[in-house]
Amino acid sequence: MSVDAVKRERLRVNEIFHSLQGEADSVGFRTVFVRLTGCPLRCRYCDTEYAFHAGDWHDLDSVLESVRKFDATHVCVTGGEPLAQPNCLKLLERLCDRGFHVSLETSGALDIAAVDTRVARVVDVKTPGSHESARNRIENFDLLHARDQLKFVICSREDYDWSKEFLREHGLTQRCGILFSPSYSEVSPTALAEWILEDRLPVRFQLQLHKILWGDTPGK
Numbered sequence: 106m107s108v109d110a111v112k113r114e115r116l117r118v119n120e121i122f123h124s125l126q127g128e129a130d131s132v133g134f135r136t137v138f139v140r141l142t143g144c145p146l147r148c149r150y151c152d153t154e155y156a157f158h159a160g161d162w163h164d165l166d167s168v169l170e171s172v173r174k175f176d177a178t179h180v181c182v183t184g185g186e187p188l189a190q191p192n193c194l195k196l197l198e199r200l201c202d203r204g205f206h207v208s209l210e211t212s213g214a215l216d217i218a219a220v221d222t223r224v225a226r227v228v229d230v231k232t233p234g235s236h237e238s239a240r241n242r243i244e245n246f247d248l249l250h251a252r253d254q255l256k257f258v259i260c261s262r263e264d265y266d267w268s269k270e271f272l273r274e275h276g277l278t279q280r281c282g283i284l285f286s287p288s289y290s291e292v293s294p295t296a297l298a299e300w301i302l303e304d305r306l307p308v309r310f311q312l313q314l315h316k317i318l319w320g321d322t323p324g325k
């Protein structure tokens with residue numbers, strides 16, 4: 106392979122670590138997280154700002170080797186915004202080829218069309234409380250499969266009402282799983298649970314398991 110070809114297969118990686126999946130359908134499974142550097146968004150509540158700029162370049166083979174060493178069946182590619190690096194698509198494909206259960210956490214602002222269909226895509230819908238709701242890429246909704254999930258982080262009662270209306274307006278509950286999470290330390294989990302029950306919403310309430318276990322500790 107030429108030097109240029111090798112360069113084209115590199116990724117800037119913030120961290121690779123081993124933890125329990127804290128969210129979405131694979132919650133509780135031992136999972137290797139590959140956190141890629143960089144994000145074009147600036148959500149008000151972001152808890153991974155350390156991934157905006159810091160990271161080292163690795164070729165895809167070395168990333169795959171690091172993942173393999175943890176001896177886990179689940180891998181989650183996250184960020185930052187992992188799709189901001191085009192080689193993320195190759196990484197996802199190769200992880201699937203090696204038989205891992207692969208999930209992708211993405212902001213919902215970038216095109217998900219080219220993501221390998223074997224990947225479970227967890228796509229954010231940015232609420233007004235994030236200050237990034239103008240970035241939601243509505244065209245992504247038509248691309249969602251049953252194994253994908255849309256995630257709303259609810260920062261207030263206003264965010265909850267907005268999300269309820271957004272689900273109705275775009276017919277989203279028919280497309281894939283819908284996750285509602287309370288924004289950590291902003292909305293009482295109990296209040297959000299009560300709102301969902303009161304409105305009989307067809308959504309799945311979730312708490313971030315890793316935050317309950319380890320708080321904001323990076324690499325967990």
Ligand code: SF4
Nearest residue numbers: 144146148151185212
């Ligand atoms: S999309 Fe994710 S990583 Fe990017 S600023 Fe928002 S919360 Fe942080």
